[in-house]
Amino acid sequence: xxxxQASSPAVGRPRPTAKTGRTRSTARTGPSMTTRKHRAFYMxxxxxxxxxxxxxIAPMAYALWLSFTTYDGISPHWHYVGLGNYRELMGDSVTWxxxxxxxxxxxxxxxxxxxxxxxxxxxxxxxxxARGLFRTLLYLPAVVPPVGAGIAFKxxxxxxxxxxxxxxxxxxxxxxxxLADPYARYVLxxxxxxxxxxIMIISLAGLQDxxxxxxxxxxxxxxxxxxxxRSITVPLLSPVLLFQTVTGVIASVQTIMxxxxxxxxxxxxxxxxxxxxxxxxxxxxxxxxxxGRYGYAxxxxxxxxxxxxxxTGLIFKFxxxxxxxxxxxxxxx
Amino acid sequence: xxxxAGAPLSRRRFLALSATGxxxxxxxxxxxxxxxxxxxSGAGETITVMAKADDLGPDLVKQAKKDTGISIxxxxxxxxxxxxxxxxxxxxxxxxxVGAVDATFYAARDVMQELDSYFATSSxxxxxxLDPVNDLWRYDGKVQGKGPxxxxxxxxxxxxxxWYNTAAFDKKHVAYxxxxxxxxxxxxxxxxxxxxxRSKGQTTVFGGSYNGLVKLTLMATMTASAGGSLFADDxxxxxxxxxxxxxVLAWYLDYCRLKVGPSPVLPDPNGWDGPTYQAxxxxxxxxxxxxxxxxxxxxKLAEVSRLAPAPVFAGGPRISACQGGTGMWMPRKARNxxxxxxxxxxxxxxxxxxxxASSGWGIPSLKSLRSLMxxxxxFQKRTxxxxxxxxxxxxxxxxSPYISGDGFESLFNQAATPAMHGEMSxxxxxxxxxxxxxxxxxxxxxxxx
Numbered sequence: 001x002x003x004x005q006a007s008s009p010a011v012g013r014p015r016p017t018a019k020t021g022r023t024r025s026t027a028r029t030g031p032s033m034t035t036r037k038h039r040a041f042y043m044x045x046x047x048x049x050x051x052x053x054x055x056x057i058a059p060m061a062y063a064l065w066l067s068f069t070t071y072d073g074i075s076p077h078w079h080y081v082g083l084g085n086y087r088e089l090m091g092d093s094v095t096w097x098x099x100x101x102x103x104x105x106x107x108x109x110x111x112x113x114x115x116x117x118x119x120x121x122x123x124x125x126x127x128x129x130a131r132g133l134f135r136t137l138l139y140l141p142a143v144v145p146p147v148g149a150g151i152a153f154k155x156x157x158x159x160x161x162x163x164x165x166x167x168x169x170x171x172x173x174x175x176x177x178x179l180a181d182p183y184a185r186y187v188l189x190x191x192x193x194x195x196x197x198x199i200m201i202i203s204l205a206g207l208q209d210x211x212x213x214x215x216x217x218x219x220x221x222x223x224x225x226x227x228x229x230r231s232i233t234v235p236l237l238s239p240v241l242l243f244q245t246v247t248g249v250i251a252s253v254q255t256i257m258x259x260x261x262x263x264x265x266x267x268x269x270x271x272x273x274x275x276x277x278x279x280x281x282x283x284x285x286x287x288x289x290x291x292g293r294y295g296y297a298x299x300x301x302x303x304x305x306x307x308x309x310x311x312t313g314l315i316f317k318f319x320x321x322x323x324x325x326x327x328x329x330x331x332x333x
Numbered sequence: 334x335x336x337x338a339g340a341p342l343s344r345r346r347f348l349a350l351s352a353t354g355x356x357x358x359x360x361x362x363x364x365x366x367x368x369x370x371x372x373x374s375g376a377g378e379t380i381t382v383m384a385k386a387d388d389l390g391p392d393l394v395k396q397a398k399k400d401t402g403i404s405i406x407x408x409x410x411x412x413x414x415x416x417x418x419x420x421x422x423x424x425x426x427x428x429x430x431v432g433a434v435d436a437t438f439y440a441a442r443d444v445m446q447e448l449d450s451y452f453a454t455s456s457x458x459x460x461x462x463l464d465p466v467n468d469l470w471r472y473d474g475k476v477q478g479k480g481p482x483x484x485x486x487x488x489x490x491x492x493x494x495x496w497y498n499t500a501a502f503d504k505k506h507v508a509y510x511x512x513x514x515x516x517x518x519x520x521x522x523x524x525x526x527x528x529x530x531r532s533k534g535q536t537t538v539f540g541g542s543y544n545g546l547v548k549l550t551l552m553a554t555m556t557a558s559a560g561g562s563l564f565a566d567d568x569x570x571x572x573x574x575x576x577x578x579x580x581v582l583a584w585y586l587d588y589c590r591l592k593v594g595p596s597p598v599l600p601d602p603n604g605w606d607g608p609t610y611q612a613x614x615x616x617x618x619x620x621x622x623x624x625x626x627x628x629x630x631x632x633k634l635a636e637v638s639r640l641a642p643a644p645v646f647a648g649g650p651r652i653s654a655c656q657g658g659t660g661m662w663m664p665r666k667a668r669n670x671x672x673x674x675x676x677x678x679x680x681x682x683x684x685x686x687x688x689x690a691s692s693g694w695g696i697p698s699l700k701s702l703r704s705l706m707x708x709x710x711x712f713q714k715r716t717x718x719x720x721x722x723x724x725x726x727x728x729x730x731x732x733s734p735y736i737s738g739d740g741f742e743s744l745f746n747q748a749a750t751p752a753m754h755g756e757m758s759x760x761x762x763x764x765x766x767x768x769x770x771x772x773x774x775x776x777x778x779x780x781x782x
Contacts, residue, residue, distance in 0.1 A: 073416040074442045075780035094747070158602040160535045160614075175534035180598050181754065262600075272597050275750050289413055290743035291773060292780075 060305075067299035072292040085299035095300065098283035099307075102253045105185070105279060109192040110248035114241060117199025122229070124200070125207045135204070142197035149191060150260025154179065157187050179261060184274040191257055199244055206240035207233065238323040245319075246312055253308065258282050280304060376402030378672040380426040383418075384661070385410050388429055388487070393685055401679050403672050412739070419444055424664035426673035432469035432486050432658030433550045434738035439662065440472040440483050441734035441781045446663040447481040451674045457682035458485070464698045468729050469658040475567070477731035484662035485681045488695025490621025491723050492546050492656035493554055493643030495521075496628065500637045501528055501538060501616035512719045515642040515651060518555075518584050521617070525593035528616035540593035541617030542606050543585075549741035550656035554730045555581040557654070559646040568733035569778055571770050573763035580646065582759055582766075589753035597746050598753045610634075621655075622720045626694035628712070635712035640719045643726070653726040660698070696720065735777030736770065744769045 031039070042049075067085055071078040089095055124135045141149070157164050157178035165175035178187050210233055218228045234241075258277035273282055284304070287297035382389060382405050394405045408414065410429045418424045424444075430436065439445045452460055466489040473480025502509055507527050510516050516524075525540030545551025556563040561577025564570065573582055588594065594615070595601035603609050606618040607627055611634055618624065628638045643653040661680070663673055679685065682699060690697035690705035693713065697703060707713040748769055752762040 070776070070779070072776075072780050074419060074439070074444055075782075076443070077780050077782040154602050159599070160537065161602075165535060169533045169535065173533075177599065179600050179602070181750070272600060272746065274597070275747075278747070286743050286747075289416075290737070290739040292737060292740065293776070 063298040063301055066294050067296075067302050069295040071294045073294050074292070078295070081295065085296045086303070088296065089299055089303060095280075095283060098278055098280045101185075101276065101278060102255075102280040105188065105255070106249050106252040109189050109252050110245060112189065113192050113196045113199055113248060114244050116193050116196040117244070118203045118237075118241075120196060120200040121203035121207055122233075125204055135200075139197035139201055142195045142201075144195070146257065146260055149195065150257065153187060153191050153194075154261055179274070181274045181276045184258075184261070185276040187261060188255075188257055188277050191261070192252070192255075199248075202240055202244060203237065206237045210236045235324045236326060238319075239325055242315070242319055242323050246315055249311055249315065250308055253279075253304065254281050255279065256281055256285065259285065376672075376675075378669050379404040379406055380669045380672050380676060381406045381408060382427045382661075382673075382676070383408050383410050383415060383425040384427070384429040388659075389680075396684065397676055397679060400684060401675050403676055405676065419664060419666075422666060423668070424666050426667040426669045427661045427663055427677060430484060430660065430662050431546070431738065432467075432484060432660055433656050434547060434732060436470045436483055436662070437472045437477045437732065437734035438737050441474075444665055445483040446665045446667060446670065448483060448485075448663065448674075448677075449481045451677075452482060455674075455678055455682075457678040458699070462699050462701050464489070464696070464700055465727060465729070466655050466658050466696075467698055469655065470660065470662070472734065477734070478729040484660050485677070486655075486658035486660040486698040487681060487686070488623070488689050488697055489655045489658050490623040490695055491643060491653040491720075491727060492550075492621045493558070493619070493653055494621045494723060495541070495543070495617050495619045495641050495644075496610065496624055497541075497617045497639050497641060498610070498613065498615070498637050499639060500613065505530075505616075509639065510641045512639055512641055512715070513722050515645045517647050518558075518644045519647070521644045522584065522588060522591070522593070525588075525617060526591060529593045536592070536599065537614065539595065539601075539609065539615040541619070542594040542601075542609075542615060543588055543617075543619040544595065545619065546656040547738040547742055548745045549732055549736070549738045550654070550730065552578070552581060552585075552741075552745070553732050554652065554654045554656060555584070555646075557728075557730050558643070558649050558652045560649040564731075564733050568731070568735065569774060571733070571767060571774065573766045574760070577646075577649075579759060579763055582763055586749070586752050586759060586762070589749075590755055596753060597750055622693075622716065623695040625713075625716050626692055629693050629707070629710070629716075635710075638712070640716050642719070642723050651726045652728055652730070653723050654728055654730040658698075696724075733774055733777075735774045735781060740773055740777075741770065744773060 030036075068080055068082060069078050070081055120138050124131055124138060128134060144152075156162050159165060159175055159177045159179065162178070164178060169175055176183055178184065214232050214236075215228055218232055223231070258273050258279060259282060261277065262272045280300070281304075284297050284300045287293045287300060380403060384407055386407070386409070388410075389405070389407050394407060397403060397405050408425060415425070415428060430439070436445075452458055463485070466486050467482065468478040469486065470484040471478055471480050471482050497510060499509060502524075505528050507524055510520075510524070521541065521543070525543075527540070528538070529536065529540030530538035545554070553563045556575075556578045559577035559580050561575050563572070563578055565572065572578060589596040589598055592599045594617075595606070595609075601609055606615055606620055607624065609615045610618045610624075611627065611631060622640065625638075625640065628634050643651075645651050661677065663670065663677065667673055686697060686699065686702060687705055689695065690702040691707060693707045693716075697705065706717055708717050745766065748765045749762055751757045752759070757765075
């Protein structure tokens with residue numbers, strides 16, 4: 001803009017509109033309410049959208065691209081293999097064995113931890129003395145970092161100096177090689193059960209949401225405690241249990257706890273993981289960082305992602321008839 | 334557990350102590366008129382070094398600033414982080430590495446800086462002063478041990494040697510192995526079977542450990558000791574079915590099946606032999622001279638500890654290789670190469686190197702520093718004598734550049750674990766190992782081009 005233009009009286013002055021002869025500034029004072037609502041929505045949602053795009057969508061897209069290559073992270077001589085990694089995966093017995101172990105771990109650890117968490121929640125929902133203290137103590141293991149938990153369990157279950165075998169030998173039994181095959185899988189499940197406090201807290205919140213009058217009505221009708229629990233508490237808790245099942249399955253197939261139970265840490269630790277704990281994510285980690293197969297490992301991750309989506313869909317499908325959502329019909333109108 | 338020689342020292346703690354010792358030693362030795370580089374300086378710059386805290390503690394970082402004027406930003410060694418930094422084009426200026434397995438792997442992938450031109454102008458790191466172990470850091474594009482230098486070992490050991498505890502031998506009335514003449518692997522395993530102590534399913538004293546540093550160098554070195562070669566001449570294949578490699582595989586499976594020492598089927602939660610040996614719970618420990626640093630710090634343990642030559646296979650050659658040669662290398666895309674070289678010189682040839690040499694934590698990688706190896710006390714004299722004798726049998730056993738140490742280890746343990754449990758024969762395992770490892774080598778060859 002030149003000085004002449006800038007000093008011209010016409011510049012910057014609102015022009016009359018053709019139809020009304022009024023200036024625009026007087027015709028529209030700002031964006032409409034709808035626009036402002038949209039703008040506010042995107043402003044509030046943008047941190048999440050940006051984070052999700054940069055930290056989830058972009059890495060997933062990058063991993064998808066990698067899955068079509070032979071990239072190893074360092075070498076310049078990689079090439080596209082199309083669906084080659086996915087085809088290899090289909091015939092890779094190590095991959096399917098690892099997936100089977102992960103599935104078995106999920107099938108074992110998820111129901112057990114939900115039952116344990118729910119039992120603890122029922123226990124600390126009762127009017128006990130020092131109830132707050134019990135709740136804190138039972139929740140405490142859930143806040144221990146997994147690395148710390150791994151070290152604690154390694155020492156606890158060490159064959160030669162661990163407390164678990166100390167107890168066994170005290171009672172005249174022979175010591176067990178807990179951290180080697182075939183027992184290592186049981187220790188892995190125990191680490192999950194040990195941290196059932198997370199599930200307890202969520203179940204406890206669900207239990208406190210169950211209307212007391214329903215329990216009182218059942219008691220008046222002569223229902224036993226077990227019948228009340230089975231017919232009132234469990235149905236009302238079913239959305240919570242469904243949530244725990246879905247998140248539990250997702251977390252359990254992605255667990256890296258076997259690595260933390262290995263005698264040596266880091267990439268080297270991979271190599272000392274017993275076969276029974278060589279689960280899918282351990283296989284993925286080995287393919288990425290021990291073997292440098294970024295393309296193949298990315299294909300493994302994408303397949304896992306799709307399997308989790310399918311598993312979640314199936315869980316929703318098969319539980320749709322048994323999950324009770326206590327929703328106010330008026331609020332849905 | 335009956336600690337024989339005081340409370341066990343954790344690996345982290347004693348390595349931290351050694352790093353501190355090295356730092357203090359570096360400070361003390363700084364007063365001595367050291368050779369200093371006459372070449373590049375880089376003073377005032379800041380370099381990034383990817384290393385473990387045990388390699389380069391805060392005291393050494395401060396000392397580096399004082400001695401060279403260069404600031405060091407240390408980032409923890411982590412292979413995933415290293416690859417990310419290399420890929421993004423902002424690598425560290427110096428990186429920790431294990432010469433025996435990392436040198437060829439990274440050099441073949443063209444991410445390492447050749448250092449010959451720096452060595453040619455350095456007055457600190459003169460090629461004629463470099464111990465042969467540093468040849469582990471050379472690679473000519475085909476063979477390890479020849480061609481340009483890509484890094485240097487900070488110190489080394491002959492990692493097929495082993496320490497033994499005379500008290501454990503006395504208790505079981507087993508004759509001590511010679512400190513100058515090697516026993517055979519079969520005799521070693523026989524000793525281990527006699528020395529192991531068990532009670533109610535628990536191993537109270539391991540007869541011996543024999544796992545090497547990493548399986549790749551362990552298998553390659555032992556096969557060489559059996560008179561063969563694990564790799565084909567062009568390093569594009571392994572063959573576990575040759576009589577020599579099969580013999581090694583059978584021996585190692587026997588070691589695992591007999592459960593005389595730590596293995597994937599009998600893990601030691603300590604993760605390494607040090608604390609177990611120190612607690613008197615291990616009669617023989619496959620570690621080289623470097624573990625003398627820990628043993629020497631414990632007078633009671635030193636009294637009963639002996640360093641023995643690397644075992645041999647009957648009729649095979651006497652080979653005592655270094656399976657590690659841990660040191661540092663410079664990425665080709667490092668941004669502060671001159672300053673990094675100055676720190677490299679300082680770390681490998683000046684105060685820190687002298688402090689390490691006199692600490693007993695390894696054989697110095699410069700010949701001129703050998704005289705600093707501890708030799709005042711009886712234990713030190715005895716150990717040094719055994720070590721000097723063993724050095725006559727040092728050789729470099731080359732490994733394939735097409736597979737990483739971690740990759741080999743991962744595939745080996747995965748395939749071998751059923752055999753360690755006795756669920757697979759040696760021959761079947763040899764075939765399985767050939768299949769999975771050669772497949773990985775083939776992929777690596779394609780990547781290298």
